[in-house]
Amino acid sequence: MFLKKLTLLQEKIPHDSKYPFSIPAIKHLREMTFQKSVTFFVGENGSGKSTLLEAIADKCEFNTAGGGRNNTYEVHASESSLGDYLRLSWLPKITNGFFLRAESFYHFATHLEEVDNTGFVHYGGRSLHEQSHGESFLSLFKHRFNQRGIYLLDEPEAALSPARQLAFLKIIHDLTRNNEAQFIIASHSPILLGYPDAEIFSFDGDTIAEVSYENTDHYTLTKYFLQHREKLLAELFSEDV
Template sequence: MIYFTRNMILNGFGLRNIPDEKVFPFTLELVENLPAISLTRPVTFLVGENGSGKSTLLEALAYAARVPTVGGISLEEDPLMEPARRLGKMMSLRFGEKTTAGFFVRAEDFLGFVKNILRSIAELDAEIQEIRDSWTGGDLERALATLKAERQGYTDRYTENFDGMSHGEGFLRFFNQRITGKGLYLIDEPEAALSPARQLSLIKIIMDAVKEKGSQFIIATHSPIIMAMPDAQILHFDSGTITGRHYTETDHYRLTKAFMEAPERYIEALNKPIY
């Protein structure tokens, strides 16, 4: 079980005001109607259909909270994140506790993160080999000590065979290594990188981080497996509103359950003419 705690890092958020000039994302009905949201559990799920605004809101929260971005271009520099920056600048966050730990990550950014790690290791290998090839005297190992220690730091943290892992294996190892303390962790659709079994592994990592480190997570997801995490708060995005729902009341749970009970009925319906 996830143990409830009142000593949360982020207690809630809302909008200070909306600009008079109507530009995206302030044209979204969700943003125009955004209520003051209280976060009541260490794990909060943002759920809803594609286009409901949950990812935009999560990105804006990451910008407003000033948590670092993993893998891709930072939120401050990414030109595609301009809507998130606009919204983030208008947000008011209610912190229960300040922390510098945490991060924001999207599943698609993880590939960029892996490439950066492997590129750094490759550059260190090339530099070490160049020194070996050109060395003319003195203590070679002492000269290489700093570079080798830096390389060892990468492999100790992320494993020598990071590129040989599956996407899901690497994703889980990343979480195990980077959730290092009581921090605010914002994750967008982690299921994109994970099989159903690996999603259960992620649940275990998150539950342990909450219990042992006091971490807090806000996760946008479509996965009925991930959102089944016990004691989590579920915020449902629908028709420009955000409401709290129980797990079994979410569209994701209901549709998945109905489909698994009678998949042939749904497949047959796809073959029916639409007019």
Template sequence: MSYIRSVRLEKLTEELGYTAELPAVRSLSAMEELELSASVTYLVGENGTGKSTLLEAIAVKYGFNAEGGSLNFSFSTKETHSPLHNAIKLTRGIERPKTGFFLRAESFYNAASYVDTLGYEILQAYGGKSLHEQSHGESFFSLVMNRFTAHGLYILDEPEAALSPSRQMSLLIRINELVKQGSQFIIATHSPVILAYPDAVIYELTQKGIAESSYEDTETYSVMKAFMDSPRRMLDRLFDETEKE
């Protein structure tokens, strides 16, 4: 199911400020559109390439609160999101999602606080227990298992920040269940576990721009594989290079 089919940059103006210099934005300006119609699409890449900024712009343009939450969340603690959403256009699917959620690891605390203000009935949709009365990982997983339901649009920014490796595998199971129930996911991640969902479209963001990649060809996978294959050798090399500097 495709609730968002593609995104394109309509204009590159001075109003975008530093955002215009991000590799993701420069690359987007050079292409006709970025296809997002897969059930699961990933944005991966080094810090500073603009994947979270692009993800945020897509979410805000669709109507989600900039700090995260559902389409009905209207709180704001601080205006820190970029103006990129004003410069992009989304091509939407024919059908509209029945539900949705924008998860930002960095502002999940704010979203959880807002949930506490919504009353007992709304809290039941999040598992019936305040998200603040659980660990970070437990509260996030409670959100995924209770609030994420069929025919939804879910935009996730670095969900691994709250999850152990085994919980990341459980997240993949939940993603698969929801995809089979007509949901769509767009995810920015550094986790090779979360990135492993089969048949997903992966866009790798580098200083050169945006390019589609296979799982095994991403830096996320290759760096982690090299480390896990021989952690001692990798550490010796890293420490040796540091001492030479």
């Protein structure tokens, strides 16, 4: 384990602060402890999970537009100042890793076009722009995520088919089985969330709370849909009548 705990320094936050401190899960955050090699953040859009993940990336000195410490390029990212009020506790301190923002991955691929002089050896030997969206994500996971480090991923399922999400779970397993990597992932995917023995934190309430896989909305709603598809859709569409 590398990142053991984060603390929000509430006493340093100005009293007139608004976003992101207006988000309930962030407003009431004090500490969060990480006890597993794989952690998931779940919650509805706007619940604060991506905001906190980006703040962790900022404190790790990763490019918050996406990338690691050595990827310097600019693209519009969150203007959140949350990272200024976080303290991270490490054992041991790790500086290697990567922050993936699915929404700005195209810009990261363009950045590589401009600076890579290795023949894209860390990305499968081909430009990410010459691969499909899903292929480029898997190339990153397979070849770039091969060192001892912490990997912060914001909705990595965005470009992955269900089969490739399963392939990604195998990559996570291979990287973490010898305690060589730590993953913190914001996700909506019931497939990824099913990773065994992961800890899952829900941002949907007033406070961030750990939940079991079976108690996530992602699991219960997907299960209900698969078991009662016709009934659920009939009820949903009847609201338009």
